[in-house]
Amino acid sequence: MRALQAEGVTTIFGYPGGSIMPVYDALYTYTRGEKKAFDHILVRHEQAATHAAEGYARVSGQVGVALVTSGPGATNTLTGVADAMMDSTPMVVIAGQVAISTLGTDAFQEVDLVGVSQPISKWSYQIRHAEDIAWAVSRAFYIARSGRPGPVVLDFPRNAQVEMVEFEPQKVDFVRSYVASPKLHEEAVRQAAELINNARKPLALVGQGVELGNAQGELLKFLEKADIPAGRTMLGLSALPSTHPLCVGMLGMHGNYAPNIKEQECDVLIAIGMRFSDRVTGNLSTYAKQAKVIHLDIDPSEIDKNVKTDVAVIADCKESLPAITALLHKADHSEWRDSFKPLQEKERERVIEPAIHPKDGPLLMGEVVNAVAEATQGDAVLVTDVGQNQLFATRYFKYHKKRSICTSGGLGTMGYGMPAAIGATFGAPDRTVCCFMGDGGFQMCIQELGTIMEQQSPVKMILMNNHYLGNVRQWQDMFWKRRKSFTRMLNPNYELIAQGYGIAYEAVTDRRQLPAAVGRMLATKGPFILECAILEDDDVLPMTPPGMNVDDMMLSISEE
Amino acid sequence: MKEEGKKLYTLLVYSENIAGILNQVTAVFTRRQVNIESLNVSASSIPGVHKYTITCWSDEDQIIKITKQIEKKVDVVKANYFTDDQLFIRESGLYKLSTEKVMANPEISRTIRRHDASITEVNPTYVIVMKYGLTEDIISLFRALDEFGCVLQYTRSGRIAVTRGMQEQVSEFLEQREKER
Numbered sequence: 001m002r003a004l005q006a007e008g009v010t011t012i013f014g015y016p017g018g019s020i021m022p023v024y025d026a027l028y029t030y031t032r033g034e035k036k037a038f039d040h041i042l043v044r045h046e047q048a049a050t051h052a053a054e055g056y057a058r059v060s061g062q063v064g065v066a067l068v069t070s071g072p073g074a075t076n077t078l079t080g081v082a083d084a085m086m087d088s089t090p091m092v093v094i095a096g097q098v099a100i101s102t103l104g105t106d107a108f109q110e111v112d113l114v115g116v117s118q119p120i121s122k123w124s125y126q127i128r129h130a131e132d133i134a135w136a137v138s139r140a141f142y143i144a145r146s147g148r149p150g151p152v153v154l155d156f157p158r159n160a161q162v163e164m165v166e167f168e169p170q171k172v173d174f175v176r177s178y179v180a181s182p183k184l185h186e187e188a189v190r191q192a193a194e195l196i197n198n199a200r201k202p203l204a205l206v207g208q209g210v211e212l213g214n215a216q217g218e219l220l221k222f223l224e225k226a227d228i229p230a231g232r233t234m235l236g237l238s239a240l241p242s243t244h245p246l247c248v249g250m251l252g253m254h255g256n257y258a259p260n261i262k263e264q265e266c267d268v269l270i271a272i273g274m275r276f277s278d279r280v281t282g283n284l285s286t287y288a289k290q291a292k293v294i295h296l297d298i299d300p301s302e303i304d305k306n307v308k309t310d311v312a313v314i315a316d317c318k319e320s321l322p323a324i325t326a327l328l329h330k331a332d333h334s335e336w337r338d339s340f341k342p343l344q345e346k347e348r349e350r351v352i353e354p355a356i357h358p359k360d361g362p363l364l365m366g367e368v369v370n371a372v373a374e375a376t377q378g379d380a381v382l383v384t385d386v387g388q389n390q391l392f393a394t395r396y397f398k399y400h401k402k403r404s405i406c407t408s409g410g411l412g413t414m415g416y417g418m419p420a421a422i423g424a425t426f427g428a429p430d431r432t433v434c435c436f437m438g439d440g441g442f443q444m445c446i447q448e449l450g451t452i453m454e455q456q457s458p459v460k461m462i463l464m465n466n467h468y469l470g471n472v473r474q475w476q477d478m479f480w481k482r483r484k485s486f487t488r489m490l491n492p493n494y495e496l497i498a499q500g501y502g503i504a505y506e507a508v509t510d511r512r513q514l515p516a517a518v519g520r521m522l523a524t525k526g527p528f529i530l531e532c533a534i535l536e537d538d539d540v541l542p543m544t545p546p547g548m549n550v551d552d553m554m555l556s557i558s559e560e
Numbered sequence: 561m562k563e564e565g566k567k568l569y570t571l572l573v574y575s576e577n578i579a580g581i582l583n584q585v586t587a588v589f590t591r592r593q594v595n596i597e598s599l600n601v602s603a604s605s606i607p608g609v610h611k612y613t614i615t616c617w618s619d620e621d622q623i624i625k626i627t628k629q630i631e632k633k634v635d636v637v638k639a640n641y642f643t644d645d646q647l648f649i650r651e652s653g654l655y656k657l658s659t660e661k662v663m664a665n666p667e668i669s670r671t672i673r674r675h676d677a678s679i680t681e682v683n684p685t686y687v688i689v690m691k692y693g694l695t696e697d698i699i700s701l702f703r704a705l706d707e708f709g710c711v712l713q714y715t716r717s718g719r720i721a722v723t724r725g726m727q728e729q730v731s732e733f734l735e736q737r738e739k740e741r
Contacts, residue, residue: 175634178635178737300632
């Protein structure tokens with residue numbers, strides 16, 4: 001407890017069980033009365049503890065903490081651990097374990113957690129004796145939050161939980177085998193600046209690294225000085241305000257049309273804290289071949305992993321961006337920037353307007369997201385589940401504050417939304433948290449309505465119900481001859497479910513009711529479920545079909 | 561196995577002496593379904609630091625990625641990849657031969673001498689022959705002995721290697737890191 005306190009932990013998401021009882025017993029003391037140091041949020045499933053910790057970490061910048069028991073408790077966290085690894089989210093999972101004297105005997109609720117979590121975590125370690133606790137906990141938090149953040153797993157055998165030692169605080173801020181933040185190379189900075197200064201058509205790709213490095217201000221100075229248009233990745237959406245004149249939208253398979261087309265036309269591509277995911281690049285063999293590529297990243301293993309780089313600037317972007325900016329000439333690329341406008345106009349006319357302002361027919365996801373985005377004015381935190389709800393929400397939501405998006409980008413974990421939103425309400429208690437989910441993902445962690453009820457977490461849940469696993473259904477329609485194999489869902493009566501949990505609920509079927517219903521949702525204190533009856537075959541567009549070139553992006557299905 | 565367009569690379573990996581690191585290192589290969597040809601792990605000349613010598617068939621693009629992913633592990637100090645011309649390399653082979661067959665055919669002893677191998681133990685049932693060298697030398701002695709039908713057991717060690725370069729990368733890196741502490 002004192003080791004966690006020393007790391008500044010205030011909020012723990014957890015679920016007790018046999019092998020973690022000594023810790024829970026101590027937690028009883030440390031969550032009330034004079035010794036109160038922590039809020040413990042009792043979730044309803046260990047996977048949710050990790051997603052809540054991720055949501056908490058994403059909006060607050062602090063390390064999220066999940067506390068669970070051994071065996072199934074531990075294995076239930078693995079999805080969250082893998083998710084946090086893919087999305088560079090700082091998290092420490094502390095799991096109980098059987099006593100070391102019984103390790104390897106197939107003892108009740110024993111599982112080799114270090115073994116199974118190693119490939120999907122930044123570090124995993126077994127605390128075998130109480131005297132290691134202070135060191136291991138401090139090292140865990142240092143590794144989780146430093147450099148490129150990630151999940152750390154601490155496997156905590158029962159004997160180490162009950163052994164008595166004098167607590168000696170330790171502060172680990174150095175691991176000799178681990179260079180958290182590589183030193184900036186002046187030569188690389190000079191080369192990068194030279195390429196940018198000579199560029200006629202520069203394009204920046206902004207990723208979550210900017211948020212993790214807390215370099216939103218440095219990014220703006222960099223972009224503004226050299227007049228560089230910038231697209232953002234899904235996880236980097238709130239690194240640059242949506243309304244900034246240099247912001248040209250979202251990258252990727254379902255991102256905006258203009259940046260996708262222009263990736264194939266720019267002469268210098270500047271990737272900042274992003275990893276060239278396949279969802280961004282499409283077909284790698286044709287991707288941005290005409291451009292010189294500059295890659296700013298803190299993680300050396302990202303350089304040349306997917307896209308070959310001409311200049312790699314390996315450092316924290318909080319340092320590298322100002323260093324490059326200092327060498328940049330003021331530039332005016334208005335002609336190049338203007339060339340984005342016809343593409344943006346084309347997308348607005350053919351995709352965006354029909355999606356957010358439809359004239360008739362059932363509700364569309366785009367208009368629901370747009371209604372919430374307009375009502376929250378870019379102030380709210382956006383949490384999404386995975387699938388069409390995520391793609392519509394990230395496309396049409398607006399951001400002007402940093403750290404405003406929680407979504408499962410790399411792993412694509414359905415069921416992430418609801419627990420991550422719970423975590424976000426604790427990580428950013430002063431902000432409105434809007435969570436968009438489909439009817440599939442809503443049911444994948446539906447038990448967390450219990451946590452929401454107990455905590456009265458003010459999560460504004462927007463359930464976009466189309467009675468389908470919509471994204472898979474869209475692919476089946478497009479690529480699998482409309483054979484809708486097991487994507488249609490028979491759904492429960494969500495109003496009764498909301499009633500069961502005592503959560504405010506409203507259904508919208510008519511678009512004329514939508515703005516008022518959204519207003520009532522936002523005005524309600526505490527949790528709210530807004531169920532929207534969505535057109536069954538609403539498709540996310542535009543789209544770059546998997547494996548195709550980014551500039552083969554389709555604005556409508558009929559183009560195929 | 562050798563594949564078209566691939567080369568035999570040797571990785572030298574240095575790590576802290578913490579349980580479970582071998583697993584993390586080999587998992588990088590597993591994830592890409594790259595077979596490890598040979599693997600040797602031992603304490604290095606630096607106290608508390610273990611050295612792994614790993615060989616595999618790969619192309620340069622892939623071996624660079626594998627090396628970076630291994631070095632990314634928190635408790636791995638350094639990982640570098642080399643081709644054979646950058647290293648001084650040795651392996652050893654042990655051959656357990658039937659004493660009866662060795663006694664019956666003097667050509668076997670001549671073969672052992674010709675291959676520059678040494679006999680280290682003899683008893684009425686078996687003879688132990690030892691050979692240091694490169695992979696091909698050790699395999700070629702096995703083939704030669706096997707033709708006489710006298711081999712009871714045979715084993716070849718993983719590769720051990722030291723670099724031919726002048727720099728001692730790992731100790732210099734650690735010194736540098738200690739200064740930054």
